[in-house]
Amino acid sequence: MACEQWQSQLDTYLDGELAAEPMRALDAHLRSCPACSADVLARVQFRRSVKAAGARFAPNPDFRSKIQKKIGSKSRRTWNFGWIFATSALALLLIAGAVTTYLGRRNLRQQQLYSELADLHVATLGSANPVDVVSSDRHTVKPWFQGKIPFTFNLPELQNTEFTLLGGRVTYLGQSSGAHLIFQIRKHQISVFILPEASSSQILSGNPGVQRQQTFNVESWTQDGLRYIVFGDASPDDLRKLSALLKSAARS
């Protein structure tokens, strides 16, 4: 091939855009043709000069920092919002999940506890000897518990009320011992459980007032580190009255 034909391809060759086969052929020609080699060299030098001349304008440093600040803050903000949103959504999901699980478990444990209380209440009343200390005198019942349970408590004065104290016994709930007292109002017998504010009774916290559980009425509260549970088939009003008496006795 004549040199003129090669020359039309020299720039494409230098741009690295020639196909593999013509590239090899041109390489071979350049090794044997001093004129074309000189041409290539001149073109390479011209390109270098154009490149150097073309890289002429540098941005103003102030302008650069202005754009950098704009881009940086905007793209970071965009990214941050996305990130914060995603994290918040995930956190909310996790919290919701955890709360649901926690509430579910707590609810289950509460039901188990009420069920246990119902068993204790019914079993005690159905027993031939429902109470171990049979007395309506609070000054007899309270000392009877000394040495049997790891705490002491006050019993209300029941004179001039409809309630009668039938007696008491030691009970066990959630692996801790406590007092189980039986009160009577009219024909109804009400169990009052007094327990250390241990883990098993903590799950009842946050449920103020009389509730209906396992077909019974229940009122529960904590006072001076003790968990009180008033449990029975009497009316909610009766339970409230008895609870008020126990609360005021505990304060005195």
Next chain:
Amino acid sequence: MCVSALPPQSASFEELAIPLFDQLYNFAHWLAQNREEAEDLVQETYAKALRGFSSFQQGTNFRAWMYRILRNTFLTSRTGLNATMTVPLESDEDGPVAPLANTQTPEAILIDRSNQNLLQSALEELPVHFREILLLCEVEEMSYQEIAETIAIPIGTVMSRLSRARAALRAIVRQKLQKT
């Protein structure tokens, strides 16, 4: 010879766009021919690119995308509209390159780097469509494919226009050398 600029997956706009700042500014200044307008061009380019970044397909050529935005912004500016009044129809470029254009031996116009001013004023005199393609190829070292993506013309047109641009530049340089 030209470096491809494929961004890594899920790179941030800032990570991709800031490294191009100096070269985009240089290109903008060559197009607009003055600093103030070049700054406006670059600023608008970055603003448009940032807004449109979500539509940019990761894995495609980010550099070509940015240059295309800058170039389109320029073409719709007043300076750009005036400058492109003289752009020939693409069909005119697709024909065979005049033998003279490529057979002109550049030896006669060998200039060294100390003669940069002459070369720079020659580049300024080039019509904008020659100037931009020469800058993209020689300064930015873009491949024909990248240039084709940036200017939105076929590769064949890239080749013929480049060839004409080089010939035109050599002609201007030769004229200038003869005058001196």
